[in-house]
Amino acid sequence: MFLEIQNIVKNFGQEQVVKNLSFSLDAKKTLSILGKSGCGKTTMLKTIGGLLSPDSGSIRLNGEDITHKKPEKRNIVYLYQEDLLFPHLNAFENIAFGLRLKNIPKSIITDRVNHMLKSLELENQSQKMPNQLSGGQRQRVSFGRAIITNPSLLLLDEPFGSLDAGTRHRMQGLFKNLSKEFEISSLFVTHDLKEAVLMGDEIGFMQAGNLKVYTDKNEFIADPETGVEEEIKFWGALAGLEKNVDLKKH
Amino acid sequence: MKNRTNNFIISLFIAIGVIPFAAAFVYALLYSFGIIGIANDGFTTAFWSAVWSSGTFFQSFLYSFSIALVSITLSVGGALWATLKFRKQLEQKFLSFILYLPLAVPGIVTGFFTFQLFSKSGFFSRIGYQMGWISQPSQFPDLVNDVFAFGIVLSFVTMIMPFFLLLFLNVYKNERVEELSVLAQALGANAKQVTQRIFLPILIKKTWVIIVLYFIFLLGAYEVPLILGQESPQMLSVLIIQEIKQYDLDRISEGYVIAVMYTLIVSVAAILLFLPRRKPAYET
Structure with a gap:
C-alpha cells in the first residue's frame, strides 16, 4: 500500500481526539473522509502531514516510516480550509513558491507555472495579487501551488467549504481533472455528503475520533x-x- | 447632509493642518530671501548662497540622516528578531503591558536618563570608578555628546523599538504569518526559508510606510540631540533652532534657509511615499 496508517492516537490533554486510527490508501487514489465538525478530521490530517506529532502509532508512505520526519521532508502538502495565499506574492509567484525553494532553473519554473496556470484556467490572472482574485480563483491558485510541487500525498481539509454552490461544483470538477492529470494521491476531508461521494475513489466516515473506511x-x-x-x-x-x-x- | 459634513471636515483639516503649516513655510521662505526680517533690506539670495557654500546644512543633513538610519535599522532589526524569537513570551499579558510603558516616556526624559547613565560623571562611570576599572571620570569612554552619537542612537532605539515590536506582533497576528509559515513548511521550506520568504517580506511590506515615517521623525527629532548631541556637526533641528536664536541677525535668515531646505526634502520624500499606486481589489 502507498499510505499505511497504523494505530495513530492523538490526545490534547485529557481529550483523545484521534483514536487508534488505521487505514491504507493506494497510490493515485483519493480517499474522501466524511465527518461532522469536531470529529477529529483536521487533527488527523495535521498528524499525517507532520504538523502535529502523534502520541502513538506509525505512518508509512511509499514503504518509508515518516512518523517522526519533519513536515518539510515528508513531501506531503496540507491544504487549509481557506484559500490561504501568500499575500505579498502574485498568483504566478504563489504557484511557483514550492519550486523556487528547490533551486530549479528559472526557465523550467516559468514553463511549469504557465502550464499549471493554463490547467487552472488562470492564464490571464497570473500577475494579480491575492486581494485582486475571487474566492474561486484563490482556491485554484492554492491547488496549483500544492500540486506543482508534485507531492507524494495531498491532504485537503474541506477545501471548498467557503465557496458558493456553483463555484464549488466547478472546483470539484477541476480537482477531479487535476487529480487525473497529475496522478495525485490524496485524502479529501469534507462534511458534505454529496461531495464525499463525488470526490473519493474510496470513502471513509469519521465519528468521535474513529475512522471507518468502506470497501x-x-x-x-x-x-x-x-x-x-x-x-x-x-x-x-x-x-x-x-x-x-x-x-x-x- | 453628507456633503456638508464632508466639506466641514475638509475645511477643519485645512484650517488646522494646512494653513498654519503653509503660513509658517511662506514666512520662512520670505525670511530666507530677505523679504521680511528686522535686519533685512529686501530680496536677496545671499543667505542661500552663504548656506550653500558653507556646507553646514549638508554636513548636518548627512549626520542626521546617518543617525536616523542607524537608529531605525537597529530598532526595526531588533524588533523583528524579538518577534521571531520571543513572540509567544511577548504575547503574555504582563510582558505586553511592559512593552507599552516606554511609549509613555517623553523623548526629553529618555534623553536625560541616557545622560545620567552614560555621561563621564554618570551612573556607569561611578560604578566603573567604585569597581576600580577607572581611576578618574575622564577615563570613562565618550558615550554622550560624542562623535558617534552613541547616546542619541541609544535613546532613539529605547524610544522606538518597543513601538515596532508591538507593531510587528500585531501584524504577525493579523496577517496570519503563523499559518502561512506552517503552509510554507508543508510546501518544503526550512526554517531559514520561512524567515526569508514569508516572515520578513510580509512584516516589512505591511509596515514599511510606518518605518519610513519614523525615519523622517527621527531625522527631525529635537530634544534628544539637544541633550546628547555634540557641538559640530549637529542634528538638523538643533542647528535650525540655534541659527534662528542667534544674536547675529543675518544668521536668522540662514537658519530659515536651512529650515526651508529641510522642509522641501521631507515634503518631497513624503509625497513620493504616499503617491497612490495601489491596484484595485477584486470586485464581485
Missing part, C-alpha cells in the same frame, strides 16, 4: 451512521411531494 460506496450508503439513507429518504419524500403537486395542477 465500496454501497456499503457506505447502507450504513445508517453515515446519514445517506436519511438524505435519500428526505429527497425522495420531497420528490414525491412535488409529483403530487404536479398531478393536482394537471
